[in-house]
Amino acid sequence: MSMIRDLRAAVRPSLRPSLRKTPTTYTNYDPTRDHSASSAVVDCAVYRDGRRIDDRACLTPRGAMAQVRESGGFAWIGLHEPTEAEFAGIAAEFGLHPLAVEDAVHAHQRPKLERYDDTLFTVFKTIHYVEHAELTATSEVVETGEVMCFTGPDFVITVRHGGQGSLRNLRHRLQGEPELLAKGPSAVLHALADHVVDGYIGVADAVELDIDQLEIDVFSPAAKGSKRGTDTGRIYQLKREVLEFKRAVTPLLRPMQLLSERPMRLVDPDIQKYFRDVADHLARVQEQVVGFDELLNSILQANLAQATVAQNEDMRKITSWAAIVAVPTAVCGVYGMNFDHMPELHWKYGYPMVLGGIAVICFAIHRTLKRNGWL
Numbered sequence: 001m002s003m004i005r006d007l008r009a010a011v012r013p014s015l016r017p018s019l020r021k022t023p024t025t026y027t028n029y030d031p032t033r034d035h036s037a038s039s040a041v042v043d044c045a046v047y048r049d050g051r052r053i054d055d056r057a058c059l060t061p062r063g064a065m066a067q068v069r070e071s072g073g074f075a076w077i078g079l080h081e082p083t084e085a086e087f088a089g090i091a092a093e094f095g096l097h098p099l100a101v102e103d104a105v106h107a108h109q110r111p112k113l114e115r116y117d118d119t120l121f122t123v124f125k126t127i128h129y130v131e132h133a134e135l136t137a138t139s140e141v142v143e144t145g146e147v148m149c150f151t152g153p154d155f156v157i158t159v160r161h162g163g164q165g166s167l168r169n170l171r172h173r174l175q176g177e178p179e180l181l182a183k184g185p186s187a188v189l190h191a192l193a194d195h196v197v198d199g200y201i202g203v204a205d206a207v208e209l210d211i212d213q214l215e216i217d218v219f220s221p222a223a224k225g226s227k228r229g230t231d232t233g234r235i236y237q238l239k240r241e242v243l244e245f246k247r248a249v250t251p252l253l254r255p256m257q258l259l260s261e262r263p264m265r266l267v268d269p270d271i272q273k274y275f276r277d278v279a280d281h282l283a284r285v286q287e288q289v290v291g292f293d294e295l296l297n298s299i300l301q302a303n304l305a306q307a308t309v310a311q312n313e314d315m316r317k318i319t320s321w322a323a324i325v326a327v328p329t330a331v332c333g334v335y336g337m338n339f340d341h342m343p344e345l346h347w348k349y350g351y352p353m354v355l356g357g358i359a360v361i362c363f364a365i366h367r368t369l370k371r372n373g374w375l
Contacts, residue, residue, distance in 0.1 A: 041060075076155070084105050120191075156188045
């Protein structure tokens with residue numbers, strides 16, 4: 001075993017450069033050019049004392065930071081799916097860590113909270129419920145997106161991925177609460193977290209209705225017009241969507257607990273109290289989603305058990321009819337033998353007697369099987 005460990009230790013360093021991505025660097029950044037004015041910027045503003053500063057100089061990230069350094073306040077810059085080239089100037093202007101920038105550009109990250117020097121980097125998964133007239137085996141129930149948030153002493157940068165989860169309404173709502181926005185960048189981080197978790201609550205309520213309808217369809221076969229066995233695909237599809245929901249909710253619980261419990265220099269103490277409420281709501285949603293997953297497991301098992309019972313009933317019916325048909329088959333087989341000396345062959349009432357006997361025996365077997373629930 002020690003030889004294997006030594007061999008692994010010798011091989012791993014040689015593999016790391018080829019397996020791990022090289023962090024994005026910005027050594028070619030030209031300070032004489034405003035790279036920060038990228039097409040990915042959907043909104044850029046400076047807030048001072050909770051009020052938005054209406055100044056054309058604040059319309060670019062560089063201009064916004066110049067205003068902040070000169071007169072105070074903080075800048076809030078919103079981007080949508082920036083490329084590396086579009087984000088390079090902003091990253092250099094605000095001194096963002098290359099690893100966090102790489103995560104923000106390429107997306108598909110797990111919800112998390114990381115600290116790089118004087119910057120908090122938070123990743124949220126946004127969830128949108130997809131309306132559908134009827135749940136099918138191919139229905140898309142939830143649609144996911146991502147929002148990354150860089151929170152510094154005097155700036156907030158939000159990076160959004162996906163067609164859902166616009167932050168325009170959130171920004172307008174915060175601008176209507178200047179006393180809260182005056183708390184600084186941590187107020188925006190809290191509002192973003194609260195906005196995302198509130199979305200989770202609405203999606204959880206909608207998914208619960210889908211599960212309730214699925215339960216009705218599975219346990220009330222007479223109420224549906226579909227053929228037996230078609231529910232398995234619907235259950236499995238909904239379970240996959242719930243699993244995607246679970247991947248968005250569960251990893252976020254620990255970051256929200258850290259923001260609500262651990263003192264952080266970048267988070268205002270008054271705002272930290274509000275994170276407790278967000279963490280509490282998130283914990284409730286997480287319990288709901290885990291319950292959905294377990295309930296769907298039970299529904300799937302019940303549906304499979306119903307299918308097994310139905311197959312057994314079919315086999316009993318087939319066996320019952322085979323037993324009934326076996327009587328005339330056996331009698332006809334006996335009288336089909338070609339022997340000269342068979343007592344009933346020359347009897348005048350032999351033919352109707354045999355037919356009557358077959359009918360009586362088959363009727364008796366049918367009644368017995370019917371009484372026992374086999375037919």
